[in-house]
Amino acid sequence: MSESQAKQMTWHKNGHRYHTDKIVHPADGEAWKKFDRDFTGFSMEARNVRIAIATDGFCPFGMGSSSYTCWPMFVIPLNLPPGVCMRQHNMFLTLIIPGPNYPGKHISVFMEPLVDELIHAWQQGVLTYDRATKTNFIMRVSFLYSIHDLPAYGIFYGWCVHGKMPCPTCMEALQGKRLKFGGKYSFFDCHRQFLPIDHSFRSDSNSFLSNTTVSNEPPLRLSGQEIRARLDNLVPAANGDKFVGYGKDHHWTHISSLWRLPYFHKLVLPHNIDVMHNEKNVAEAIFNTCFDIPDQTKDNVKARLDQAALCNRPELNLVQKHASSQWVKPRADFCLSRAQKKEVLEWFQTLKFPDGYGSNLRRGVNLKTMRINGLKSHDYHIMMERIFPVMFRGYLPTHVWEVLAEGGFY
Ligand SMILES: [Zn+2]
Structure with a gap:
């Protein structure tokens, strides 16, 4: 009107x-x-x-x-x-x-x-x-x-995104392995199959899972018709409200009502993830790990035990000085020292952004606990895309910094 x-x-x-x-x-x-x-x-x-x-x-x-x-x-x-x-x-x-x-x-x-x-x-x-x-x-x-x-x-x-098969696109073709010590499902080294077939990482038997090369193609992406056919073949389980094979062959929990739309199977991207949600989790994990924040770093004792079992990185294994002394976690090259953390946080306090670009990030800096508190999803988005590439430069070795800087480009 x-x-x-x-x-x-x-x-x-x-x-x-x-x-x-x-x-x-x-x-x-x-x-x-x-x-x-x-x-x-x-x-x-x-x-x-x-x-x-x-x-x-x-x-x-x-x-x-x-x-x-x-x-x-x-x-x-x-x-x-x-x-x-x-x-x-x-x-x-x-x-x-x-x-x-x-x-x-x-x-x-x-x-x-x-x-x-x-x-x-x-x-x-x-x-x-x-x-x-x-x-x-x-x-x-x-x-x-x-x-x-x-x-x-x-x-x-209608696909459960937790546990063994969390990817609704790859479905049962992408399965995690349960970590012996961490207890969670891990998708470590599931990424190499998505690289071009002649990529040098694929034949690297030392830097990822030890003694492992990857030659398989990435999981196929099913069309809407193929997914519809799978849903039509689901058989309700006799006991409970799940389908036969749930958790073993598939993660289907129910058939979404959107499938009733006559054109739904023709859609290429029926569902989209808001990237900012993921950026928050990833940026938080990076920050907590590089700043080695106790209880929050992903580089904990269980992770060190799991990496010792899966990878060939002896410099990260827990060490014991004497037979009776405590086990120690050697400092990883992606962690800042205390003096470096102080420098970075002091720099953080001087940050100024154009009007309307972001909230006042520097308010949350706490030099006593060496943490940044009270950041929101959008602040982590800025951290990931703009601040990380600058923040760690010169403090972390180049091969670590490059990965963090590239992370802001997706
Ligand atoms: Zn996937």
């Missing part, structure tokens, strides 16, 4: 791109373009709407103490220009999944009404007035992707 907004709804197709080599809008990505090719009847009408669904758990009663979690679910029309697309007034609250418990696989049940509406909006469409051309047209809607963190990906998709 607004002329300017009606015009903006065709931006994805007609909007001017100043940098044609860059993805500035979801419409520049392959997932959108493939959908256009598959459904030309839909894509011919630029006013048809593509939507994303975004969700995360949220505690309405303040942070911390309460374990209450409710799930607001937002629908975002992606047709709009970048910048306008993600403004608050263009995000529509469609569902609130009430607390207090984690919805888990029941999220699909709560989503049924939304999926019903999406099917209606795809098949029948809605008679809509277009103020820009002063005409009526049948507006149709398609779901393009969902946006969430990895745990929510698990419940959206």
Whole structure:
């Protein structure tokens, strides 16, 4: 009903791109373009709407103490220009999944009404007035992707992302091994199979798992049809609510209601992970490990025992001076000394950012405990992409620094 907004709804197709080599809008990505090719009847009408669904758990009663979690679910029309697309007034609250418990696989049940509406909006469409051309047209809607963190990906998709087979894309083709001492599943050295077949790391039998080279190709990426066929073959287990083979052959927990969408199997990227969530965990682990923060460093005694069993890095093995003395953890080359930590944190206190770029990061520095407290997800995003490459330079050996600096480029 607004002329300017009606015009903006065709931006994805007609909007001017100043940098044609860059993805500035979801419409520049392959997932959108493939959908256009598959459904030309839909894509011919630029006013048809593509939507994303975004969700995360949220505690309405303040942070911390309460374990209450409710799930607001937002629908975002992606047709709009970048910048306008993600403004608050263009995000529509469609569902609130009430607390207090984690919805888990029941999220699909709560989503049924939304999926019903999406099917209606795809098949029948809605008679809509277009103020820009002063005409009526049948507006149709398609779901393009969902946006969430990895745990929510698990419940959206119906694949458990914890334990032995946590990757919903590689599925059973990527299995972790349980660490003897750490007790958790580890995916150490699962990454080499994704390298080009002639990459020198693949034939390196010393730097990764000891005495191991990698010659296999990466896991195949299944198409939507292939995944659908697998879901159709699942057999409910006689006892309980799981499927036969759960935890052994697969991690399917339920069949997501989104599969009811007639075009769902054609989507290339039905689910997206918000990178910032992962950046927080990775940046926190890097910081705690390089600063060797007790109880929080990933380089703990169990990790040293596991690496001794798996790798050939004798300089990291625990040592004992005498038969009766305590075992000692030799300092790793990725840890800063106390004097270096002090220098780095003092430098951190001098940091200034342009207005609106980030929060006041330097407030959290505590020189007594040698820690930085009170950082939020977005601060870790800045840490990862901008601060780590500078912060460790000159303090850590080049081969360590290079990895940390490259980490900010993804
Ligand atoms: Zn994977």
